[in-house]
Amino acid sequence: MFEQLKAHCRFHSYTQFEAYLNSLGLFHMDFELDRIKLAVSKLFPKGLPYHTAQIIGTNGKGSTAHFLASLARAHALPDGLFTSPHLLTLRERIRVRGQMLPEAEWLVCANIVDAVQSPTSGERLTYFEFVFALALVAFARAGIKLAVLEAGLGGEYDATSAVPADLVLFTPISFDHEQILGDTLAEIAATKAGGVRPGQILLTAAQPPEALAAMKAKAGKVGNRLLKPTPNQKFNYALGMLGHQQTENALLALTGYMQLAEKLAWPVHKPAIVRALKTTFVPGRLQMINPIFEKPAILLDGAHNSHAFEALHKNISLYGLRPRCIIFNCMSDKHLDAAMPLLPLWTSGPIFIPPIENNPRACEPSRLAAELGPQAIAVDSLKEALRRAALEPALDCPPTPQRQLPLELSSPILICGSLYLLGDFFRLHPGMLEHSPRIK
Numbered sequence: 001m002f003e004q005l006k007a008h009c010r011f012h013s014y015t016q017f018e019a020y021l022n023s024l025g026l027f028h029m030d031f032e033l034d035r036i037k038l039a040v041s042k043l044f045p046k047g048l049p050y051h052t053a054q055i056i057g058t059n060g061k062g063s064t065a066h067f068l069a070s071l072a073r074a075h076a077l078p079d080g081l082f083t084s085p086h087l088l089t090l091r092e093r094i095r096v097r098g099q100m101l102p103e104a105e106w107l108v109c110a111n112i113v114d115a116v117q118s119p120t121s122g123e124r125l126t127y128f129e130f131v132f133a134l135a136l137v138a139f140a141r142a143g144i145k146l147a148v149l150e151a152g153l154g155g156e157y158d159a160t161s162a163v164p165a166d167l168v169l170f171t172p173i174s175f176d177h178e179q180i181l182g183d184t185l186a187e188i189a190a191t192k193a194g195g196v197r198p199g200q201i202l203l204t205a206a207q208p209p210e211a212l213a214a215m216k217a218k219a220g221k222v223g224n225r226l227l228k229p230t231p232n233q234k235f236n237y238a239l240g241m242l243g244h245q246q247t248e249n250a251l252l253a254l255t256g257y258m259q260l261a262e263k264l265a266w267p268v269h270k271p272a273i274v275r276a277l278k279t280t281f282v283p284g285r286l287q288m289i290n291p292i293f294e295k296p297a298i299l300l301d302g303a304h305n306s307h308a309f310e311a312l313h314k315n316i317s318l319y320g321l322r323p324r325c326i327i328f329n330c331m332s333d334k335h336l337d338a339a340m341p342l343l344p345l346w347t348s349g350p351i352f353i354p355p356i357e358n359n360p361r362a363c364e365p366s367r368l369a370a371e372l373g374p375q376a377i378a379v380d381s382l383k384e385a386l387r388r389a390a391l392e393p394a395l396d397c398p399p400t401p402q403r404q405l406p407l408e409l410s411s412p413i414l415i416c417g418s419l420y421l422l423g424d425f426f427r428l429h430p431g432m433l434e435h436s437p438r439i440k
Helices: 014-024 034-043 061-074 103-115 127-142 185-192 209-221 245-264 270-279 306-318 340-346 365-372 382-389 419-428
Strands: 051-056 079-082 094-096 146-150 167-170 201-204 287-289 298-301 325-328 351-353 376-378 413-416
Touching (some): 014 103, 034 127, 051 061, 061 079, 061 146, 079 127, 103 127, 127 146, 167 245, 185 209, 201 209, 201 245, 298 306, 325 340, 325 382, 340 365, 351 365, 351 382, 365 376, 382 419
Parallel strands (some): 051 146, 051 167, 298 413
Antiparallel strands (some): 079 094
16 A cells, blocks of 8 residues: 555664754644545545544544543554643654554655655645654554544634544533634534534533533534433443542443444453453653652642642542642643642642743743742752652641542642643653553
């Protein structure tokens, strides 16, 4: 497959390709699908050789996508997974059978995608479009059965909507990127659901009433129905990730897999389901790093909007946590007025504000510290924040009926506010990206 296109070779090394991709601009967006649709039609003139599931929403997309891919893999169905953003390396965005692709395979696929870009119009695929097209090529070359595609910002004009989808899963929709998606939940939900098409299986997690109404209206226009997992459906599976919201994410993914299995005559085995849900791990989602050599435990969470902060607030209460201090920064275009007052409620210790490296969208630490109040301290780097955080004493944490944790886990250093801040952490501790010790 792609034999003629493989003869094209603009990129001679992975480093050269990555430099080209970065020249496109990580945050550059152009909301129309003509470019990516044309590229896909040239790459796959006979259509995609595998089934696809699209994950759309505001929060929980990455976890739900990982759960669904794990379910397929556990049933011996080769899976491909496309997610964003990445924390440490671009290679995180594309996985085949749970593994990141080697740089050599990225290079081959990059040249194939580059071969179908129009050299005459001068119009190039955007960063997100190029990586998405590359993922489609990589999945075809690997012979997968199911591609799980996490949408970027939206749905209607998202590159992942440029290909057919057998299944669309909607995770919770809340306020985020209002300047792009809309000022109300109904507008945001309508944009998210704008790409639905006839014949798709549509499943949604619980949604605010105005969002659900807008989504149902969009589905109804193409003669489709929006379904949701049965509220009283029993879910007795142990999960490999912390967080009350992960039960809803896992239920949505499992219901989606069962629907696909019924439609496509795929296998369903209880031991495979148990194994898939127990072993799914996504870094930076309420990830507890156990203390090593008497250093404090660290809790990582990518909460970056009000809905995610509410979930984190509930989890801190659920697990009886009292962070000894917080390391926080966020993007300057986020509306976190309702979320940031929660930070002083979680700790009586300091809130360190480091810069986020090489990110023009990040808040300036001294300005953000001034907004947060007397507990907040601007520091020069995340490394300095971690050094000072390690000196903070543990705080008393009364046990809760739900979970009683030893003090070394109950009073961790909490790092939150942006996945890009977590990316800076993983650059300092890359070994924690693919595996993290679990709470016993």
